[in-house]
Amino acid sequence: MGETGCGKSTLGHSIPRLLPEPPAKVTSGKIVFQGTDLLKIPKWRMPGVRGTGIGMIFQEPINSLNPAYRVGDQIAESVRIRKLRERGIMPALKPDVKGFDYSKRELPKASEVVTGPFIPPNVTQTLKTRGPPMTKEIHQEVLDFLRLVRINDPERIVNLFPHELSGGMRQRIMIAMALSGKPALLIADEPTSALDVTIQAQVLTLMKELMEEVRTSIMFISHDLGVIAEMADDVGVMYAGHMVEFGPVAEIFESPRHPYTKALLRSIPNRYKDEGVLPSLSGSVPNLSKLPVGCTFNPRCPLARDVCRVKPGPPFALLPPGPAGGMHRTACFFPDEVPSMP
Amino acid sequence: MGRSRSDLVVFIAKRLAQLVPVLLGVIVITFFFTHIAVSNPCAIWSGPKASPSTIAACVKNNHFNDSLPVQFYYYLAGLVSGNWGTDPLFHSPVLSVLLTDFPATLELVLAATFLMVFIGIPLGVVAAASNGRIADHLVRIFYLSGWATPTYIAGVVLAIGLGPLLGVSGGDFSTTSSPVPAITHMSVLDAIIALNPGATVDAIVHLILPAVALAFINMGIATRMTRTSMLEILPLEFVKTARMKGLGEFWVLYKHALRNALITTTTVLGVTAGTMVSGTVVIESVFVWPGLGRYAYEAITEYDFAGTIGVVIFFAIVVVAANLIADILYGVLDPRVEWR
Ligand SMILES: Nc1ncnc2c1ncn2[C@@H]1O[C@H](COP(=O)(O)OP(=O)(O)O)[C@@H](O)[C@H]1O
Ligand code: SF4
Ligand SMILES: [Mg+2]
Numbered sequence: 001m002g003e004t005g006c007g008k009s010t011l012g013h014s015i016p017r018l019l020p021e022p023p024a025k026v027t028s029g030k031i032v033f034q035g036t037d038l039l040k041i042p043k044w045r046m047p048g049v050r051g052t053g054i055g056m057i058f059q060e061p062i063n064s065l066n067p068a069y070r071v072g073d074q075i076a077e078s079v080r081i082r083k084l085r086e087r088g089i090m091p092a093l094k095p096d097v098k099g100f101d102y103s104k105r106e107l108p109k110a111s112e113v114v115t116g117p118f119i120p121p122n123v124t125q126t127l128k129t130r131g132p133p134m135t136k137e138i139h140q141e142v143l144d145f146l147r148l149v150r151i152n153d154p155e156r157i158v159n160l161f162p163h164e165l166s167g168g169m170r171q172r173i174m175i176a177m178a179l180s181g182k183p184a185l186l187i188a189d190e191p192t193s194a195l196d197v198t199i200q201a202q203v204l205t206l207m208k209e210l211m212e213e214v215r216t217s218i219m220f221i222s223h224d225l226g227v228i229a230e231m232a233d234d235v236g237v238m239y240a241g242h243m244v245e246f247g248p249v250a251e252i253f254e255s256p257r258h259p260y261t262k263a264l265l266r267s268i269p270n271r272y273k274d275e276g277v278l279p280s281l282s283g284s285v286p287n288l289s290k291l292p293v294g295c296t297f298n299p300r301c302p303l304a305r306d307v308c309r310v311k312p313g314p315p316f317a318l319l320p321p322g323p324a325g326g327m328h329r330t331a332c333f334f335p336d337e338v339p340s341m342p
Numbered sequence: 343m344g345r346s347r348s349d350l351v352v353f354i355a356k357r358l359a360q361l362v363p364v365l366l367g368v369i370v371i372t373f374f375f376t377h378i379a380v381s382n383p384c385a386i387w388s389g390p391k392a393s394p395s396t397i398a399a400c401v402k403n404n405h406f407n408d409s410l411p412v413q414f415y416y417y418l419a420g421l422v423s424g425n426w427g428t429d430p431l432f433h434s435p436v437l438s439v440l441l442t443d444f445p446a447t448l449e450l451v452l453a454a455t456f457l458m459v460f461i462g463i464p465l466g467v468v469a470a471a472s473n474g475r476i477a478d479h480l481v482r483i484f485y486l487s488g489w490a491t492p493t494y495i496a497g498v499v500l501a502i503g504l505g506p507l508l509g510v511s512g513g514d515f516s517t518t519s520s521p522v523p524a525i526t527h528m529s530v531l532d533a534i535i536a537l538n539p540g541a542t543v544d545a546i547v548h549l550i551l552p553a554v555a556l557a558f559i560n561m562g563i564a565t566r567m568t569r570t571s572m573l574e575i576l577p578l579e580f581v582k583t584a585r586m587k588g589l590g591e592f593w594v595l596y597k598h599a600l601r602n603a604l605i606t607t608t609t610v611l612g613v614t615a616g617t618m619v620s621g622t623v624v625i626e627s628v629f630v631w632p633g634l635g636r637y638a639y640e641a642i643t644e645y646d647f648a649g650t651i652g653v654v655i656f657f658a659i660v661v662v663a664a665n666l667i668a669d670i671l672y673g674v675l676d677p678r679v680e681w682r
Contacts, residue, residue, distance in 0.1 A: 047589060064582075067602065
């Protein structure tokens with residue numbers, strides 16, 4: 001989570017290497033997916049990771065479906081790619097078993113879910129046969145995936161073009177399409193932000209239900225703290241292009257250990273209490289191309305002092321385990337002072 | 343209005359009905375231009391040694407003593423009854439000459455269109471995909487040079503420079519000595535129908551240079567339009583969606599992006615039909631291609647009024663048909679379009 005413009009989409013897009021290179025460039029770090037550093041493999045192998053490895057849902061349902069093809073055919077394409085990969089006809093990036101050691105994974109919660117590609121409950125199990133998948137078999141799966149996203153008349157919907165559907169329907173189709181690749185990781189970049197409020201609630205409920213049904217890790221990007229609190233197991237807070245805090249949802253919301261997180265949470269109105277004017281953070285988000293030296297948050301931080309204004313900034317350090325257990329990291333020199341922060 | 347088959351039929355019928363006023367206008371303009379420019383060509387037609395009685399007979403046969411509207415009436419009446427006049431030298435009927443020459447021109451235009459579509463459009467995709475990098479600049483140099491080169495220069499350079507390399511002698515690119523029966527009067531098609539591979543290769547060899555020369559100017563338009571519309575399409579979200587399905591870049595570009603970019607490109611291709619047919623006049627004369635373009639050139643230089651108007655009618659039909667096809671393609675490519 002993070003304010004608009006803090007680099008959430010950029011981070012999400014950089015994982016499947018969707019950013020146009022140039023101008024985008026990953027200058028440091030690793031993107032490890034199932035044991036493979038995606039920055040180390042050649043660009044032309046990236047399609048083998050997408051779809052079946054990493055799926056993605058975008059913010060704008062208006063443009064995210066191809067206007068020239070029927071939605072059924074667009075989902076069928078995803079299903080076909082997965083089937084061709086399952087049968088070894090199309091190249092796919094295999095998990096690197098040595099690098100992909102579950103026992104050493106840093107996020108215990110997530111490790112429970114990423115044990116294998118999911119099988120949606122009502123998808124007809126098909127025998128794995130050799131040779132290209134048959135059209136009927138694919139068509140059946142397309143209908144199944146549309147039913148999975150609670151579309152009641154899939155036989156009619158498959159024949160429609162995107163412009164014949166509402167925004168909420170298109171986003172359902174997008175979700176069905178991303179899921180039809182059975183990805184191990186699904187990145188949902190503000191999937192509801194562009195929708196009407198009522199539709200937003202419906203799609204969110206759908207996503208929440210699907211999270212239970214579908215065994216896929218989901219990276220849910222949002223600027224809406226309320227949505228995050230409902231959806232997430234672990235939360236990463238972003239500020240000015242960096243992740244400044246990461247931890248279990250309960251700890252992040254109840255005892256944040258980064259001044260920015262705390263300030264962000266204070267800005268949520270409490271609907272049971274009249275708080276008068278809501279506190280807001282002084283100053284503004286820095287220009288991402290001219291970041292402050294040291295801690296990027298120092299110009300706005302009430303706890304800032306001299307060490308915060310020199311290089312290098314605070315490390316993204318692990319905190320001692322809290323009551324909720326799990327990992328809690330923060331990029332602040334003085335995490336212990338945050339709870340009593342003015 | 344909708345997208346059903348009957349809507350399409352109504353659409354085509356309406357457009358064909360529009361052809362009538364277009365043709366009438368074209369006929370009126372060409373008729374009056376030719377007849378006002380040279381009011382009595384009988385002396386020229388009959389040659390310098392003709393006797394006065396021959397010339398008088400010619401004037402009488404062609405109603406040149408009547409007023410222009412009356413002459414126009416006679417011409418139109420003939421046109422409707424299938425008598426499009428005769429040419430002044432050999433007195434062969436214009437319509438049958440046009441009908442035998444038309445397939446050769448159609449073949450040339452189709453070959454040039456083929457090159458535009460299968461070379462010009464992919465070049466535009468390559469240019470857009472490498473926007474601002476070397477491949478983009480190379481493609482731009484290619485299409486700008488095509489644009490800047492007058493048709494006749496491209497024709498002459500290709501005919502003289504490359505013709506001998508392909509074994510085409512004497513600059514005559516027609517395949518008159520072809521051993522296959524003329525069914526469609528299109529050399530390549532006839533050779534294929536006759537299942538004669540040697541003749542097919544020979545026909546293609548003869549066709550390729552005139553087609554390249556004709557395509558060269560319009561290729562630039564196809565490439566540039568494709569590049570521009572691809573640059574508009576590529577940043578759209580659904581291109582990312584296509585990539586996130588796990589498709590390779592080739593399919594992302596050609597199946598998803600180009601499919602949408604083509605919607606704009608087809609409209610432009612329809613417009614180039616006019617440039618294309620007017621180009622055949624020059625190209626067919628340079629390459630000695632036995633089609634309408636060369637016939638048009640001869641008809642004009644010989645003051646052959648009936649022939650000139652006849653060719654113009656054919657060209658007008660080709661242009662209208664090309665635009666109709668482009669409009670239909672546009673609607674077929676874009677599911678949001680309704681036939682109207
Ligand atoms: N890590 C980064 N390094 C440099 N620039 C960044 C970084 N993250 C984001 N930006 C810039 O910030 C802009 C807004 O980021 P974006 O990811 O769209 O924010 P959000 O999705 O959170 O609203 C992007 O256009 C990008 O240029
Ligand atoms: S490191 Fe310093 S400036 Fe940065 S958040 Fe912590 S206290 Fe504030
Ligand atoms: Mg965003």
